[in-house]
Amino acid sequence: MPGRYTITRDDVAHVAELARLELSEAELDMFTEQLGAVLGHAADVAALDLAGVPPTSHALALTNVLRPDEPRPCLDRTEVLVAAPSVEDDRFRVPSIMGEAP
Amino acid sequence: MSSTGSPASPAFDLADDVRAGRRRAVDVVEASLAAIAEREPELHCFNLVLADSARQRAAEIDRMVAAGEDPGPLAGVPVALKDNLCTRGIETTCSSRILAGWRPPYDATVVTRLDRAGAVVVGKTNMDEFAMGSSTETSATGPTRNPRDPSRVPGGSSGGSAAAVAAGFAPLALGSDTGGSIRQPAALCGVVGMKPTYGTVSRYGLVAFASSLDQIGPFATTVADAAGMFDVIGGHDPADSTSLDRPTPRVVSVLGDGIEGLTVGVVRELLEGADPDVVARITAAADVCAAAGAHVEEISVPEVRLGLSAYYLIAPAEASSNLARYDGVRYGLRVDAPDAASMNVATRTAGFGAEVKRRIMLGTYALSAGYYDAYYGQALRVRTRIVEGFERAYHQCDVLLGPTSPTTAFPLGERLDDPLAMYLSDVCTIPSNLAGHPAISLPFGTGDDGLPVGAQLLAPALGESLLFRAAAVLEAGAPAGTGGAAGGVA
Secondary structure (H helix, E strand, O other): OOOOOOOOOHHHHHHHHHHHOOOOOOHHHHHHHHHHHHHHHHHHHOOOOOOOOOOOOOOOOOOOOOOOOOOOOOOOOOHHHHOOOEEEEEEOOOEEEOOOOO | OOOOOOOHHHHHHHHHHOOOOOHHHHHHHHHHHHHHHHHHHHHOOOOEOHHHHHHHHHHHHHHHHHHOOOOOOOOEEEEEEEEOOOOOOOOOOOOHHOOOOOOEEEEOOHHHHHHHOEEEEEEEOOOHHHHHHOOOOOOOOOOOOEEOOOOOOOOOHHHHHHHHHOOOOEEEEEEEEOOOHHHHHHHOOOOOEEEEOOOOEEEOOOOOOOOOOOOEEEOOOHHHHHHHHHHEEEEOOOOOHHHHOOOOOOOOOHHHHOOOOEEEEHHHHHHHOOOHHHHHHHHHHHHHHHOOOOOOEEEEEHHHHHHHHHHHHHHHHHHHHHHHHOOOOOOOOOOOOOOOHHHHHHHHHHHHHHHHHHHHHHHHHHHHHOOOOHHHHHHHHHHHHHHHHHHHHHHOOOOOOOOOOOOOOOOOOOOOOOOHHHHHHHHOOOHHHOOOOEEEEEEEEEOOOOOEEEEEEEEEOOHHHHHHHHHHHHHHOOOOOOOOOOOOOO
């Protein structure tokens, strides 16, 4: 089914927006071509009839792991905050969200 | 380790010398730093060389020995760490602009275990950005060059670690392997590299790329050194919820057991796309297994043909989720903007390189509405098929054999602008990641260009003992003059 799974320039612009990336016009062209080539290769997978085959999302049969609910030391706050781009009153500081006044 | 007939273990022999007071750790570390000073400007294996802290740690090891204490099985041994392993207070960048200058507030579990074993960390090694790449060329700090031929890539993504061991900068290194990122650079640089069973080595403190596939493992110049390193870093860790809570195979003690009576399957599909000179080496490796008393047969596992396509949907999908955390808020780069949403976009746009952006977008696409089932869902069903294919193979064979990479090291720049050609470098290594199985690459002769060829052995989950036994046999039978380090420490 050639063409069915081809990624368009608009698709690339859309996923870039979802992924919070800004692309130049030239980058849009480049990524559309490159992602198209990779997805074209993946067409062999997309075309397989695997109805009834269960998905494997993980190599291990994962079970939830809980530790005893006991107090113990956590990361040092100063050491954590020193890595942050902006800090105020021992908290991470960010620019305004939702358009409210800073 | 040095008794007659045992496989060579230079790193652990060196540690034994330090523990017995026959050699000082400070001298060992000086030799490592001297080797680095000589060739590092040309090769760029490291993002950071830790000369001062390495000297201090070595002096501490020597004081312990003088005081009659045992610093551990890796006493005084220089070790290089891939720059996606968190080191407390020491810059950890994943070779990305977005993490430049980041000093983690904790150590990865493997770093703690190496420290307790007396190892001396000499530096953080260069890698493809966030481990996305097969040549170490996507690094924001520039490419690493292959010590065997500096016009060639070292492979990737753990190219700095592989090249550091091949150049003799350190006898041991750690890398991470999501689709072949330990084994492929080991093959291209002519050293030993091993990906353990998923869950046997803690991922706590490994910066996440694709969490269901990532696994930390050793680089060494010999099979026995890699085995010893695996024994040091493996074992359950409560800090990693995917860490297996059951005994991890101890492999050093079985290295000399041979493979007489075992069945080795040469996987037809892994040889399909390989260059003729690579195929010839793998055929010779199969002959070595037969001469050692193993039953060798050709086996078909057609499902592995689908591995590459499935991997390049699954790994980017997981990456697109894992890398959402780089938002300019808690650590790393922030590009200022009037509001938080534009700050996120500006930061990520400036902080990530082209390959990381490609993977994030590919993963976002594969997971997006309308395409989820055709791409991601389908890839997960293919993953089931690959697991079933291996199950069938291991019903018939004890271990599997094939090439690690279809080619020897390729020239710098050759595949950088052609992502699909680059991805094809991983075609032989990816199936083990999708199945969660262990695999090892070891040097086995050279190609027509004189560059190293890697033989890859695969085993079922928790089959590390068989894997290392077979690897020791191949190492002993490998053509002379390949592998090992080009001078340096050990």
